[in-house]
Amino acid sequence: MRYLRWIWAYPLVTATALILLTVGVLEASGLPDPARWVATIWVAGVIVWTLVGMVRDVLRGHVGLDVLAVTAMIATLAVGEYLAALVIVLMLAGGAALEDIAGRRARRDLRALLDRSPQTAHVVTDGQLGGGEVMTDVPVDEVTVGDILLVRPAEIVPVDAVLLSADAEFDESSLTGESLPVQRGEGDEVLSGAINGSRAVRVRAARRSADSQYQQIVALVHAAEDSRAPVVRLADRFAVPFTAVSLVLAGTAWALSGDPVRFAEVLVLATPCPLLIAAPVAFLAGLSRAAKAGVIIKSGAVIEQLARVRSAAFDKTGTLTWGRPALVDVRPATGFTADEVLQLAASAEQYSTHVLADSVRRAAVERGLSLLPATDAFEEATNGVSASVQGRSITVGKPAYVAALTGTAAQERLETGQAAAYVAVDRRFAGTIILADDPRPDAAGVVSWLRETGVSRVAMFTGDVSATAQSVAAAVGIDEVHAELLPGDKVELAAGLQPRPMMMVGDGVNDAPVLAASDIGVAMGARGATAAGDAADVVILLDALAPVADAVAIARHTLRVALTAIGVGIGLSIALMLVAMTGVIPAVAGALTQELVDVATILYALRALGAPRAAV
Structure with a gap:
């Protein structure tokens, strides 16, 4: 069904392919005249349809590759190369389809962003007749300023609000780009789109959904996409001058010889294939090369x-x-080693979903430390995790949480961007693990x-x-x-x-x-x-920045190849047209010669497959 949808979505491609197949069958059956008439009628219809579109484009001030396409189709029909005319039609229709597909993908309405957008909110109200509190789920658009909302663990804050709970932890990476969770206290503002931590909290709505931060992000995306100016296709820039030169040369040959056949003989060598094929082939090769580079x-x-x-x-x-905290240092207390503190902490953190827990576990593995079996593990929201590891009671968390167990926990002096996990072993302060998000x-x-x-x-x-x-x-x-x-x-x-x-x-x-x-x-x-x-x-x-430089390097090489291929193709075509003005190249021979030019430009365009990566 998926392929059938593509067939129906692009009827010109489907119809042209069927016509080309029909003409091929007729030719193979020894019926060249019906084959020629079928091809001629179809291509003539496409020419008329294209001319109508060209007129509309000219009225809007745009002249592009359609001029060259019509010229090529008329020229090939004039010299009896109706199969070539059909191929040109198929190429044009297929190129438009591919451009449309790419455009749809690039202009998608950001389904992931919209799907993640909060849809409902838990509104808390006083029950009637002293019946306590009542929680009602309402569409997020119906939340009004002043409503009291419950945000459950790991839920997205639905609207911009003020925190009513004593303290809470939120992941605001999707809003600010900060990878570490942030602490908010009572009275602090919490932005919509932030993800609540592991404890349910209450907030008071400060803005309606439409005015909140997350919905503004969605609106900004749509506005930015709508305002971005379209980029003119590379080959369009050569269409008008190349077409003008071709018509002048063909017209001059006709005028000098007095023979209208001379016009066709020259014009058949003006096929726009170097523009219609060479540049797209180079770009497709560049796209393929980039994909191989991630x-x-x-x-x-x-x-x-x-x-x-x-x-x-x-x-x-x-x-x-990196976008994830990495180990900076392990500072053990007296009586403990750095590896011991890190291994015990990582073993206790096996059952935690906190962003720092993942970093601690990863750091231990990278140091070659095995994670030990842990039992009786539990996590206290926003504070830390405790577990029994090989009969020892391990606690990892905030300094106050650890200090409550040990009676002491030195507050580390941290540089900007760093975070610390404090470790206790058997209710004794064991040390500190320092983490940071490094370049x-x-x-x-x-x-x-x-x-x-x-x-x-x-x-x-x-x-x-x-x-x-x-x-x-x-x-x-x-x-x-x-x-x-x-x-x-x-x-x-x-x-x-x-x-x-x-x-x-x-x-x-x-x-x-x-x-x-x-x-x-x-x-x-x-x-x-x-x-x-x-x-x-x-x-x-790839999870690396070097491919950004690779992308630029590949794009530059691809553009150079495309421009060179276009230049070579146009140069050869003009040189052959000048020769054809003398009448020494018959129309059929000219069409065949032009195919060699097309092959040469296409082969050159494929050099984009070998685009070098950046030396980073």
Whole structure:
């Protein structure tokens, strides 16, 4: 059924393929005349239909490849190459279908973002006649300012609100880009789209759904997509001059010889295949080469923009950094070793879903420490986890939580961006595990490569605090930092960043609007950032930053190959037309000769498959 839908969605492709098959069967059956008439009638109908569209385009001030296509179809019919005419029709129809498919994918309504958008809210009201409290689930659009809402563990905050509970922990990475959970106290504002921690909390609605942060992100994405100007196809720029030159040469040959056949003999060599085929083949080869490098580029137009990029901006968390806390240090207390503290803590953290727990477990494994069996494990919301490991009572959590058990827990002095997990063994303070979100090892190389290869301006856009942003920027070689930004701020900065075209690299829901608004949006999609991936033009499938430079290098090579292929094809065509003006190339021979030109340009265009990766 899926394939049937594609067949019905693009009837011109289906019909032309059937006509081509019919003509082939008629030719094989020894019926050339019916074959010629079937092909001629069909191609003539397509020519008329295309001419109607051309007139509409000309009235709108646009003249593109349709001029060359009609010229090619008329020329091939005039010299009896009706099979070639059918192939041109099929190529045109197939190209339009592929362009439409790519456009639909690039303009999807961000289903992942919309699906994640809160649909209901738990409104708490006083029961009538002293019956206590009543909780009612209502559509999020019906929440009014002042309503008391219950947010359960791991649920998304439905609207911007004020926290009524004493304290709570929220994952705001989709809004600010900060990978570490944040602590909020009573009276603090909590933004919609934040994910609640492991304890149910109450909040008071501060804004309606339509005015809340998460819905504004969705609106920004749509507005940015609608406002982005379309990119003119590469080959369209050559259509008018090449067509004009071809008609002048053909007309001159007719005028000088007085023979209208001379017009056809020259014009048949003006087939637009170098434009219709060479550039798309080069771009498809570039897309294929990029995919092998772990990069999905959504269209040939994106390749052209990417090849000409002159300024770039990067998100911090998950883009320039790993997006997950990594071990910085283990500081054991007297009587314990670093490996002992880390192994026991990681063993206790096996049953925790906290973001720091995963980092502690990963750090232990990377050090070659095996996780020991744990029993009687339980987690106290927002505070920590306790478990029995080989008969020893292990507690990992906040300093106050550990201090309540041990009577002492030294408060570590942490640098910006760091977090600490405190460890107790048998109710005795055992040490501290320090974690931080470090820059990716290839980030500095990517930034340096971009500067060395023509990107004159590189900036950082992040929702993180300024001190952390500045430290990461210094580590990767970026000197222009814009910190503590909301999604709307990023869009505004991206719009004003010069020179153009401008590339934005980011991940997560919070980056979706700026990715959609940028000339080239690049999403780090290795860990499933589907909303950002839908809004972006380029998606990096590997959990690394180096493919961003690879994408630019591949795009530049692809564009050079495409332009060269077009130049070679047009140059050979014009040279052959000049020869044909003398009458030494008959129409049939000219058509066959032009096919050799097409083959040469296509073979050259396939050089894009060998595009080099960036030396990062």
